[in-house]
Amino acid sequence: MAMEIAHRFTGSSIAFSVGKSRIRNGVSGMARVGLSSVSAVHVPRRMLMQLAGFGSVLTLLGSPGLAAPLPEMKEPQVIRTLKLPSGVRFQEIVEGEGPEAHEGDLVELNYVCRRANGYFVHSTVDQFSGESSPVKLILDGNDVIEGLKEVLVGMKAGGKRRALIPPSVGYINETLKPIPEEFGPRRSLLSHANEPLVFEIQLLKVL
Numbered sequence: 001m002a003m004e005i006a007h008r009f010t011g012s013s014i015a016f017s018v019g020k021s022r023i024r025n026g027v028s029g030m031a032r033v034g035l036s037s038v039s040a041v042h043v044p045r046r047m048l049m050q051l052a053g054f055g056s057v058l059t060l061l062g063s064p065g066l067a068a069p070l071p072e073m074k075e076p077q078v079i080r081t082l083k084l085p086s087g088v089r090f091q092e093i094v095e096g097e098g099p100e101a102h103e104g105d106l107v108e109l110n111y112v113c114r115r116a117n118g119y120f121v122h123s124t125v126d127q128f129s130g131e132s133s134p135v136k137l138i139l140d141g142n143d144v145i146e147g148l149k150e151v152l153v154g155m156k157a158g159g160k161r162r163a164l165i166p167p168s169v170g171y172i173n174e175t176l177k178p179i180p181e182e183f184g185p186r187r188s189l190l191s192h193a194n195e196p197l198v199f200e201i202q203l204l205k206v207l
Contacts, residue, residue: 088147090163098157099206101139107152108134108205111178113189116164116196122185124178134204135178145169145176148199155203163199170197 079091101107110132112123125132137144139152147165155161171179171193180186 084150086147086150086169087166088150088163088169090151090161092159093162093200094158094160096156096159096203098159098203100154100156101152101203101206103139103149103153105139106136106207107139107203108136108207109152110134110202110204112200113178114198114200115192116198118198121192121197122180122189136207137177143177145171145178148178148201151199151201152203155201157203157206160200160202163201164196165199166196167194 079093081089081091083089110124112125113121115121124134137148137152139149141149144152145165147163147169150169151161151163151165171190174190180189
């Protein structure tokens with residue numbers, strides 16, 4: 001039997017015509033007649049898209065490229081958190097290659113200070129221009145907050161550390177450094193002196 005097949009898009013479905021008569025009830029209509037008398041099959045477009053997608057999956061599964069072994073996945077580097085007896089916790093983000101800082105040394109550094117919930121407090125690096133105003137600190141208990149001194153001692157120039165400093169070894173008085181010179185940032189920092197603070201430190205130089 002010679003068959004002429006035509007197709008057209010009709011809204012959300014595609015109609016196929018074979019012969020002269022028509023079936024209006026889609027695929028269910030085919031079950032009620034013989035194939036020789038079928039004239040049109042109204043197939044929902046969604047069904048055709050699903051069938052086409054399924055065929056694509058079968059094609060991919062048969063592709064020789066998928067038979068090749070997957071490349072070995074490298075495990076992400078885990079940054080360890082160290083806890084000091086004072087309660088300070090810190091992470092070594094970047095290990096420096098310069099001279100190591102010792103207690104009593106004069107050091108130069110940049111830092112960002114945040115509250116434990118991530119709220120920004122102060123930084124020596126401008127967030128917009130990227131310009132920095134490094135501070136110089138003497139690593140002793142009279143000049144710098146004790147918790148920050150503990151983090152800096154043993155650190156090498158060029159290194160970066162992130163530390164959580166509890167208030168007991170933080171700003172126990174207003175003379176300890178680092179402290180902003182501007183009134184607004186200074187007041188903001190001291191207003192949070194009784195809560196843990198997060199410092200991100202970059203040690204620039206051991207002088």
